[in-house]
Amino acid sequence: MASGGPEIEQLIQLMARLPGFGPRSARRAVLQLIKKKEQLMIPLSAALDRAVVAVRTCEVCGNIDTASPCTICADPRRDSGILIVVEDVADLWALERAGVGQVKYHVLGGVLSPLDGVGPDDLTVDALVARAHEFREIVLAVNATVEGQTTAHYITDRLTGSGLKVTRLAHGVPVGGELDYLDEGTLSQALKARTEI
Amino acid sequence: MASGGPEIEQLIQLMARLPGFGPRSARRAVLQLIKKKEQLMIPLSAALDRAVVAVRTCEVCGNIDTASPCTICADPRRDSGILIVVEDVADLWALERAGVGQVKYHVLGGVLSPLDGVGPDDLTVDALVARAHEFREIVLAVNATVEGQTTAHYITDRLTGSGLKVTRLAHGVPVGGELDYLDEGTLSQALKARTEI
Known part of the structure; x- marks a missing residue:
């Protein structure tokens, strides 16, 4: 060798x-x-x-940047009052590339997974609950997996009574996607959530 | 972004x-x-x-190493008298991983390709001809592409009259390969070069 x-x-x-x-x-x-x-x-x-x-991790949102608070947290124009909760920094970057607008983020650092020994204390849920009141809407942009949905339920429970609007991403047909290749669950959700043209 | x-x-x-x-x-x-x-x-x-x-390039054979002459050229046990000519350092490393034995190498740095403007002066053919007499057999292990075979012919021509034995790698069925997926050219060569069991 x-x-x-x-x-x-x-x-x-x-x-x-x-x-x-x-x-x-x-x-x-x-x-x-x-x-x-x-x-x-x-x-x-x-x-x-x-x-x-x-490189360092932003102490406010968990983003990776060369400053802390990161460029996004320090940006005064991001005042839309929307906080998007993601599992991972990669998801945050993906949403930024999609140009979702003047929002802020919160990186959970993973999802609840009892089998892998990941409990609420291993994620930044407490920090999320502590800063949530600064916003008027919390969007749970966790992955559409079982663990992701469990985590979303847990966070929704924790935020109950705070008076905050808690939303999740829409399910549906990916843009450019072919129906034939989609799973039944997605198709059924896309039909249920159909919109008028 | x-x-x-x-x-x-x-x-x-x-x-x-x-x-x-x-x-x-x-x-x-x-x-x-x-x-x-x-x-x-x-x-x-x-x-x-x-x-x-x-990292540097070996001035003798063209291998990439941290010494020049490289570990292979400097190894006194590699005295089998066989010089394997390859296109690229990656090919040399692949042959070494295959454990081909106590041989030495010569890296051409590419293949003749008139369309891309690669002529004999762009390769290390002169250096090869100059050192070939130190060996008793030259194995042309160039890729089985049109350019590779053209290069092999050119080198064979240049070595004509030197009295050296010039050989090429065998064509045939790859070990573990399925006949069904092989092209006709390989199959026909493999049949022509069949060996007794």
């Missing part, structure tokens, strides 16, 4: 631990890095060094 | 240029890196820094 010295082998092993990479594709990526040393390897090395120093 | 500060965005853009990654998977990988800062991001950053300093 030692075709290229211990430094290269170690780099391959670390790259192979990234999601989407295995030992073979990590080796290809490292070869590409080495071949494009000036254009890719040195800039990537520098970018990683900078990120290691700069 | 700026969900996480310029340092994070730049890291994502650089990761997206690795083979096997696109913008979406690079974002996922960067999130994973940030979440596993101690176990993954800091070690990867350090490994990249070390590799940037240490």
Whole structure:
């Protein structure tokens, strides 16, 4: 296996631990890095060094940013009064890419999962309940899985009596999706929630 | 798009240029890196820094290593007299993983391709011809593509008269492969080159 010295082998092993990479594709990526040393390897090395120093978790919402409070929490234009609750930072970024508007976020850090030993104390539910009163609507944008829905129910319970409007994302046909490939549950929900044209 | 500060965005853009990654998977990988800062991001950053300093191309064979001549060229046990000619460092590493024995290598750095403007001077053919006399057999392990075979013919021509034995890899059914999925060319070659059991 030692075709290229211990430094290269170690780099391959670390790259192979990234999601989407295995030992073979990590080796290809490292070869590409080495071949494009000036254009890719040195800039990537520098970018990683900078990120290691700069990256932190926002103490308000749980977003990952180079500032805390993060750019979103510190943005004074985000005053729509809507707080979107997501499981993970990746979901927050996906909603931002979708351009959902001048909203704020709360990252739970996971979902309730008794089987995996994840209880309410492992998530940022207390922090959510503590800051919820600053908003007029809480949108529960958790995944449409069993764990996600259980978590949504739990949060709704905790917010009962606060007088807040609690909503969830709509179920339906994905834009560009073909009916033929959709599961029955989604189709049935999409029919129930049909809208007039 | 700026969900996480310029340092994070730049890291994502650089990761997206690795083979096997696109913008979406690079974002996922960067999130994973940030979440596993101690176990993954800091070690990867350090490994990249070390590799940037240490990695070089072997001046003898074209392999990528942290020494030049590389570990393979400097290995005194590799005295079988067999030189395997490959297109790319990735091919060299693949052959090493296959454990082909105590051989040496020569990396061409590509294949002849008039359409892409790649001529003999862009490859290390001259260096190959210069060192070929140190060996008793030259194995042309170029890819079984049109360009690969053209390159193999060109090299064979250049070595004509040197008295060297020039060979190529066998064509046939891949180990574990199903006949049904193989192309006709491979099947016909495999039948022609059949061996007695």
